[in-house]
Amino acid sequence: MTTTTFADSRLRQAGAAMPGKGTDVRASCAVRLVDRRTGQTHRVNGSPVIVFTRQPDQAVADLLKGRDRSVWEVRIDRLQQGGAH
Numbered sequence: 001m002t003t004t005t006f007a008d009s010r011l012r013q014a015g016a017a018m019p020g021k022g023t024d025v026r027a028s029c030a031v032r033l034v035d036r037r038t039g040q041t042h043r044v045n046g047s048p049v050i051v052f053t054r055q056p057d058q059a060v061a062d063l064l065k066g067r068d069r070s071v072w073e074v075r076i077d078r079l080q081q082g083g084a085h
Contacts, residue, residue, distance in 0.1 A: 026054050027054065027078050027079070027081065028052065028053070028054055028078075028079040028081070029052070029053055029054070029056045029059075029076050029077060029078050029079060030050050030051070030052055030076070030077040030079060031050065031051040031052075031053060031056055031059040031060065031063065031074055031075070031076050031077075032048065032049065032050050032051075032074065032075045032076075032077070033049045033063045033064075033067075033072060033074060034072070034073050034074065034075050035071065035072065036070070036071055036072065036073050037071065042072075049063070051063065052079075056076045059074075059076075060074045060076070
């Protein structure tokens, strides 16, 4: 899994961290909602809020809808293809 920070300006404006500039948006990604104050992934009933998707732009919009962007950010982890070795 690869995580980088604020490489894509559109997602940066939305409060998201996206892997590398040349990222293939069709690649599978894990999109996480993170509390900026603690750096921890948001949890609901003890389970982390993670969206697995090939459309990270839409997941970012959905996760940040109605949330204060000064408190919340979204981190996008590109998942490796082909599974673990």
